[in-house]
Amino acid sequence: MTEIAQQIRRDIVTMIRSARSGHLGPSMSCVELLVSLYFDRMNYRPKDPTWSERDRLVLCKGHAAPALYATLARAGYFDYEELLTFRKAGSMLQGHPVSRTPGVDVSTGSLGQGLSIANGIALAGRLDGKSYRAYALMGDGECDEGQVWEAAMTAGHLGLSNVTAVIDRNGVQSDDATEKVKRKEPLDRKWRSFGWQVLEIDGHNLTQIHRSFDLAESTTDRPTVIIARTVKGKGLSFLEGDANSHNASFSEEDLEWAMDELRSWE
Amino acid sequence: MPPLKEELGKILVELGREYKDMVVIAGDLGKSTGASSFEIFPERYFNLGISEQDMIGTAAGLASAGKIPVVSTYAIFLVGRAWEQIRNSVARDRLNVKMIATHAGISPYADGASHQCFEDIAIMRCIPGVTLVLPADLSEMRHAVRAAVETTGPFYIRLARGEIPRIFEDDDEFQIGKARRIKDGPDVGIIASGFLVPEVIKAEALLRKEGIRATVLDMHTIKPADNEAILEVARQTGAIVTAEDHNLLGGLGSTVAEILHGETPVPVEMIGIHDRFGESGELGQLMEMYGLTALHIANAAKRVIKVRDLGNRRGLRS
Numbered sequence: 001m002t003e004i005a006q007q008i009r010r011d012i013v014t015m016i017r018s019a020r021s022g023h024l025g026p027s028m029s030c031v032e033l034l035v036s037l038y039f040d041r042m043n044y045r046p047k048d049p050t051w052s053e054r055d056r057l058v059l060c061k062g063h064a065a066p067a068l069y070a071t072l073a074r075a076g077y078f079d080y081e082e083l084l085t086f087r088k089a090g091s092m093l094q095g096h097p098v099s100r101t102p103g104v105d106v107s108t109g110s111l112g113q114g115l116s117i118a119n120g121i122a123l124a125g126r127l128d129g130k131s132y133r134a135y136a137l138m139g140d141g142e143c144d145e146g147q148v149w150e151a152a153m154t155a156g157h158l159g160l161s162n163v164t165a166v167i168d169r170n171g172v173q174s175d176d177a178t179e180k181v182k183r184k185e186p187l188d189r190k191w192r193s194f195g196w197q198v199l200e201i202d203g204h205n206l207t208q209i210h211r212s213f214d215l216a217e218s219t220t221d222r223p224t225v226i227i228a229r230t231v232k233g234k235g236l237s238f239l240e241g242d243a244n245s246h247n248a249s250f251s252e253e254d255l256e257w258a259m260d261e262l263r264s265w266e
Numbered sequence: 267m268p269p270l271k272e273e274l275g276k277i278l279v280e281l282g283r284e285y286k287d288m289v290v291i292a293g294d295l296g297k298s299t300g301a302s303s304f305e306i307f308p309e310r311y312f313n314l315g316i317s318e319q320d321m322i323g324t325a326a327g328l329a330s331a332g333k334i335p336v337v338s339t340y341a342i343f344l345v346g347r348a349w350e351q352i353r354n355s356v357a358r359d360r361l362n363v364k365m366i367a368t369h370a371g372i373s374p375y376a377d378g379a380s381h382q383c384f385e386d387i388a389i390m391r392c393i394p395g396v397t398l399v400l401p402a403d404l405s406e407m408r409h410a411v412r413a414a415v416e417t418t419g420p421f422y423i424r425l426a427r428g429e430i431p432r433i434f435e436d437d438d439e440f441q442i443g444k445a446r447r448i449k450d451g452p453d454v455g456i457i458a459s460g461f462l463v464p465e466v467i468k469a470e471a472l473l474r475k476e477g478i479r480a481t482v483l484d485m486h487t488i489k490p491a492d493n494e495a496i497l498e499v500a501r502q503t504g505a506i507v508t509a510e511d512h513n514l515l516g517g518l519g520s521t522v523a524e525i526l527h528g529e530t531p532v533p534v535e536m537i538g539i540h541d542r543f544g545e546s547g548e549l550g551q552l553m554e555m556y557g558l559t560a561l562h563i564a565n566a567a568k569r570v571i572k573v574r575d576l577g578n579r580r581g582l583r584s
Contacts, residue, residue, distance in 0.1 A: 056331075099330075099359045106330050110354040116320045117355060120327020120335070127289070127309065127333070134327070147351070150320035158312075 011070035046076035060114025061139035112145025141173030156195025203228025275303025341367035371511035373426035382544030388516025400460030451479030468560035
């Protein structure tokens, strides 16, 4: 899985290079989380994307679309070559996810809306007596949004144990460090007080991610949020943790260099 | 006249018995809208509290997993508070979410400006793919809610508060997107939706007493609009009045004018809210103050007839 993660990082750089835009930093930080979901955790059938028993992922932080697309391609939803059409006219790989892409259940891109959707999916699953789970991959910046806390209250109130939220806690949002823009901490206590089981892990450590998903699955009385501490721009030394990396545009030279660095890991 | 909320509750329960995938989401106003009647299916009724954005998002998730969620609260909160959620989480994916708003327009008269929603048609009309219906009476409400549940895609149904009139028979033909002619007359065409339809019927009677015979069109579906019916009335009468309890910017009048201007540019007089906020008062007082009464409508009809005739005379001279 470490190798898949590295491959996906290279794919992300390739896509953003080809599109000449896209969110590099926030895509890099959630790669292990997505790899763990798609290559270890979730049940799905790439050739039957609407299979009724599938687990669902809502990419609440829709700007990490490059990471999702690269993961979906590697998981077999569509050809790798499609990745080169990212952000281009006529492509199914839009700047932010849309549901016409195989493997994308709901369109996202506007922050703060995804957790409510995951709750709705989980409620439907509960009503139908299905065992699928709803995963919400959230950004830490989007925890500024009021709707996140409305949804947190709903899932806590309804005891939606089939919802797992994962917060990509990379500490940086669009303008600046998250704690500088609007203080999020103590994030764990906030979620706990809303009725959630809170797990804090290293979001690049596949073993820790695996264990936290196990724990979420075995908890049957409340939803789980995994606060995954990550590094924005992970894998690219010139970018890691940089407050300016959210939606920066990169020169061809930077991206060439990024690719070299990722290749050197092999 | 029967209380709207009781009747809405009845139709929801009736549909809930037929459609096991139907769920109802309320926002702490279930008792005011009538949605709480659905509590007889406790596993399919969710009161999500005072959180409209979360209501819409949860409905989007439910719909994406095959349910038929009906979301109901006051118009201003439902589409005002959660407009971007409706656009981005529901409409972009053409999700099967049924938004049933009550307390729209002038109807929460005593509550004042915060509750009187005069903007919902404008802001919902510009979201692609949302069907927008304004039932004028009990039978139209029943038909519209049933059609919403039975038709795939996002629906917005705009209702008032208080009592709901009876104008049509239940077995009268009702079809989404098909305006219905209530009266036929050659002199002027009056087009109305929802709450003001009864007032327009009164205006037609006033005009008839003065020898003016009006066609009255109940345009219950604003989107998709019945272009053909509107153009036909315009061709037959050459003078149009629209009537709505909504801001004149972007509502029914605007819709009709957009349809007419290219093919049949006849003069149009618009009755509605003149780009202002509401205020508290008795219903009758506010109808007078906002210029929405039958007399206002009848006078508008006379004005537009004059404009048409003046234009015709000028046309003859040139």
